[in-house]
Amino acid sequence: MKGRALGIYAGMAIAFLHAPLAILVAFSFNSGRFTVWQGFSLHWYRAAMLDPQLSEGLINSVVIALFASVISTVIGTMAAYGIWRRSAPVLSGTLYLSLVTPEIVTGVSLLALFEWAFRFLHLQLGLYTVVIAHVAFSIAYVTIVISARLRGYDRTLEEAAMDLGASQWRAFSRVTLPAIAPAIAAAGLLALVVSFDDYVITSLVAGVDSETLPMVIYAMARRGVSPVVNAVSALIVVAFGAIVLISQRLQAR
Amino acid sequence: MDPMQPVLELRRIVRDYPGHRAVDHVSLALEPGEFYSLLGPSGCGKTTTLRIVGGFERPDAGDVLLAGAIVNELKPWQRDVSTVFQNYALFPHLSALGNVEFGLRERGVPGRRDRALRALDLVRLADKRDRRPAQLSGGEKQRVALARSLVLEPKLLLLDEPLAALDPALRKQMRAELKAMQRKTGITFLFVTHDQEEALSMSDKVAVMNRGAIEQFGTPEEVYLRPATRFVAGFLGAINWFGQAGVRPESTRLAREKPEGLPCRRAAVESSLFLGNCVHVNAALDDGGRAIAEIPREQNHFREGEIVWMHWDPAAELRFE
Incomplete structure (x- = not known):
């Protein structure tokens, strides 16, 4: 019962x-x-494929997500490793701060930063500003995932490697890196997903030529419900579901 | 090289931690080809001393010399010593063979596959060379860790309580194996332990440490039979204190009648523990202290509560200033 x-x-x-x-x-x-x-x-799927705005948005989103996830994974891995080597309570605290900061605040502050920088550099908003913004907020995710892995990692393994003749860098690359590789891959996929997903921050810092897929979908949805939006969304759900599954498998290793 | 040149020499090493001095002016010289132990209770500074020799910690004062050269500034990977860690620290992503080859590869030694296989053979693990550490038993991991260090033919092998994680039967077997391995390879071993039986049974010489300092450095017989301090006497085995005189339980005798011409104390039997090959009789002395007499099984005709005389040969007394 x-x-x-x-x-x-x-x-x-x-x-x-x-x-x-x-x-x-x-x-x-x-x-x-x-x-x-x-x-x-399958009419709406065909319509979605043929929509030039949607495909441009998709290409922009993929390019941004790839650059942002690779860069933030490299920086986040180094940060997690550094925090693990020498405990840095202030730095680890600010990571969580950056996770709980409302996106709109992050977006506005990044926009303010770019506007300030543009006074000295003759540049304008574009794809690269979106990449920088995504790197900025993805680092926290990456660092937290990899830090969790390092917490259970035995410190003496690096000492043993150095004892056997490996320099500090070789000890890291030959012993620690293979041990945390699954976590790094999982963190990279997570960064890919959060980058692809972001609307609020992206819409603030994107240039006129750098509309991402979520921005295109948002604009379409506002003009009235179109089944094309349903079709695109369904495809995104499937793709992301697959990525999340892979990421979980990797983290469980 | 001068054959009598010490493999390792420590000159007045000091290491301070916040709030306490972990190593307090330790000096030590180890000769080639011998088995040494650094014995002491946990927190006495023995592991810190070992880490200073390995290059994982820097001394705040003093010098570390390997084969006559000061190595204070050298990193672990630049020193001709190797360490067997307490938890073995085997690389989980490499096979047993991969672990043994690791150091050879890092040091660019030619013919590393053959050397590694020979080292695995030496520890009788040639048939398990493809196993990952997770697929090996505690004793096997221990032997891979040993092979991984020995294959580099270091001048000095540091062992940090390598038997502590093994079960008692295996621990005793590994004692004999380690000692045999040391004799076979001729490499100087410096073995850190808190187990006095381990240190006494395996070592050519034992350095007994307490509160960051070496209290005595001598052969097992010397430190056991002629301890330099009260601490050494108490740490290396049970001891009865009869006033200023210390007497080992195996030198303490029991009698119903007061013995003539021998030092003795009156005591009441509290309990007797059967240990197989002998019996430990615990007794309460009249002055409030306690003492143990280790006597042959067939002589144990004493009952609990019985008043007895504990006596000993004056030559067996250990006296300290």
Whole structure:
């Protein structure tokens, strides 16, 4: 009796969590334009593929996400390693601060920084400012994921490597790096996802020629519900689901 | 090289930690080809001393000399010593063979596969060369760690409580193996332990440490039979204090009648512990102290509560200023 009640409760909770997504995916296959089922069709997927704005947004998003995740993974790994080597409570504290800072505040502050810098450099907002902004907020995620891995890592392994003749750098690259590689990969994928996902900060610091996919979708959605948006969103859900699964597998290693 | 040149020489080493002095003017000279132990209770500074020799910590004062050269400034990877760590510190992503080859590769030694295989053979693990550390037992990990250090043929091998993580039966077996390995390779071993039985059974010479300082440096017989300080006497085995005289339990005898012409104390038997090959009789002295007599099993005809005389040969007395 108790088991069944719990099962029903769990089912309702899952439905509540995922009903919006299920409806979105379902209507992405609807042949009609409105939220009335009119038959199965891949029409909206075709329309999405052929939309020049959407493809430009996708390319921008992918380029930004790749650059931002690689750069933030390198910096975040070094930060986590440094914090692990010599405990740095202030630095680790600011990491969490940067996680809890509202995105709008981060976005506005980055915009202010760029505007200030542009007084000295003759530059303007563009793709690269989005990359810099994404690196800035992804570092915290990367550092926290890798720090968690290093917490369980045995310090004497590096000492043993040095004892056997490896310099400090060789000890890191030949012993520590292989040990934390799965965490680094997972952190990189996480950075990829948060970069691709971001709307608020991106919309503030993007140049006119650097609209990302979320920005394009947002603009389309505001003009009225288009099933094209459903189709694109469904594709994003599938792609991200796969990335998150891979990332979890890596972290469990 | 002068054959009698010390492999390692420590000259008045000091190492300060916030709030206390971990190593307090330690001087020590180790000759080639011998088995040495650094024995002391936890926190006595023995591991810190070992880490200073390995290059993982810097002394605040004093000099470390390896084969006559001051190495204070040299990094661990520049020193011709190797360490077997307490938890073995095997690289989890490498096989047993990969672990043994690691140092050879880093030091650019030619013919490393053959050397590594020979080292694994030496510790009888040739058939497990492809296993990862996680697939090896405690004793096997221990032997891989040993092979990984020995393959580099260091002048000096440092061992930081390497037997502490093993179960008692295996620990005793590894004592004999370590000693045999030392004799076979001729490498000087410096073995850190808090276990006096380990130190006494394996070493050519033992340095007994207490509160950051070496209290006595001598052969096992010397430190056990002629301890230089009360601390050494007490740390290297049980001891009964009869006033100023210390007497080992195995030198303490029991009698019902007061013995003539021998130093003795009146005591009441509290309990006797059967230890297989002998019996430990615990007794309460009249002056309030306690003492233990180790007597042969067949002589244990004393009952609890019985009044006895504990006596000893004056030659067995240990006296300290």
